[in-house]
Amino acid sequence: MTAIRDFFRSIGDAWDGLHPNVRRAIGVAVLVFFIVLPFFFTAGGTFIDNATRALAYAVMALGLNVVVGFAGLLDLGYVAFYALGAFTIGWFGSSFYAQVNHGKGLHIGVTGVTGQLPGIHFNFLLVLVAAVIVCAIFGVLIGLPTLRLRGDYIAIVTLAFGEIIGRVAINGDSLKPFGYAVTAGRQGITPIDSPDLPGLASFGPLDLRPWYWTALGMALLSLFVSFRLRDSRLGRAWIAVREDEVAAASMGVPLVRTKLLAYATGAGLGGMAGAFFAAYFNTVNADQFEFSFSIFILAMIILGGLGSIWGVVAGAIVLSYINTYFIPNTFKSLPHHIGLNFDLTDLSFGIFGFLLVIMMVLRPQGLIPERRRKLELTEGVGAGDSEMPIEVSV
């Protein structure tokens, strides 16, 4: 362990010692590498498929990291924003509402065949923006009841909301507020419009590269937002609230506003990734929105290092690859070799759980820890529940 730690530390020190221009050049080189990466692989192959999923999961994880890692609000219902983001594109980017406008449909910024279809069809970018807005609003609504709560109780309330959204997704076909069903129930909404973005020609199952680039762009945007917010007035307020609510409030940090902004930001990023996933899988399947998804994303940020932006990205990529590649491919025949007959994918969550336990024993601060969290875990400082409960008026 010491050798590994020293290795990472020496890399970190070497990086800090570089000239800013050299660092910038390395950053650009890495970026170019990721942009041209798909050209070396089959256009519709598994590599690009896995990479695309990993990037979209990174967006999800970065969103949850704002809530849990930065602001310290344990959210166990993050799947709600996956669902809401997915339904946003189901509503505004499919033929689900076919009867709209007397069957002629409503089209904004879409071309080609999609422009002729019935239903509501908005341009993919518009849908992404809509998904962010819808989820941010719901993030605030779900956040409101948790404001007077602390720690574990926040987890329970958010968990319940995640379940509620999941149930609504499954039973929403019989929920018709304006004569239009909210969801398609277990049937799912399919097909979803392929994105129609300038410069990226054919989004389809045969050439996955445009999907990859879109996911890469979303991941870069999420990274940018994460870094900018972390080093801002708001980022400091989040850490202050996480460490000591009483002191934060006494120093002029409005608790309600600060917490709700964390919920809204996290939800917005989750919704964006949710809409992307729905388009990528070409379906909004109500059975996907399960509690286990929330845990999957939470496991990513714990594995990577709570609050650490690069750590969270690493955690997302590692778990995504284990989920989509190592378990179904590399280790698929493992049970067979040891004389057992079962599908390893059925054990996915057992494997993730085992990994987390190992991680907690060996390296509780995560793969790439954030310096504050590391102190909290190893020295037992900060982030403790304050002994003096305060009477916050909401």
Next chain:
Amino acid sequence: MSEVAPQTAPAATADGPRVAEPGSSNGTILEASGVSKIFGGLVAVDEVTFSVPRRSIVSIIGPNGAGKTTFFNMLTGLYKPNAGAIAFDGKDITRARPDRILAAGMARTFQNIRLFATMTALENVMVGLHARMQAGLFGSIIRLPSVRKEERLAHEKAAELLEFVGLRSSHFHQMSVNLSYGDQRRVEIARALASNPKMLLLDEPTAGMNPQESERLRAFMQRLRDERGLTILLIEHDMKVVMNVSEYITVLDHGEKIAEGKPEEVRGNPRVVEAYLGKQTGE
């Protein structure tokens, strides 16, 4: 309101706080009238009426458990009083939120230092600047020129304040948990000063300090008042500091105000001797 001891300034009347008191040249900055706090069956603070003249240094003393910190917590909005009214700088702050009270100009420190442990000294002070900054969510993401400028100014102001309270510049970027006890006290005062308050509430600031450090802090408090025009209200156990620095002293015992006045008056008050000083000599 029933047992009001001799007042340094006339008490607030029931129909509302008076801002400028005829009795004092500077007026009153803080007025608490009949403030009570009850926890379950325990009356922690019992109808305390109290006022602080502008630009003065006032101490609250009393034995342990007298309700001093509870009273502080009501003034700064951490507790909501069960009865009574509090007015600060002409505004009613009785049930206001802590962050609003800070924005109105009342900042505090805590008895058991409550710095953000994993933030550096400088970051701690920058949190104290929160209320005086504007940057919002989108401005911070885009990092508008105004946001950039504000961050830079906040950074400068924080460094300036840390220098003012006497923290060595080599410690500015130390995590506050790694600072010495005395330095943590300094950072906490700098953090409270960051919001540019009109009034500073210090909860046992000399706790754990040796006589030299206490004396330095006493001089520092006087400097804050004289140079920055601050009003200072402090809870203090060190009688040497209290008697030297305070213009007025209020004594609490079992949640009730038992005496009030100039240091020499309070010192001679038999009730105080009985409740507080008497107890101390018995130890």
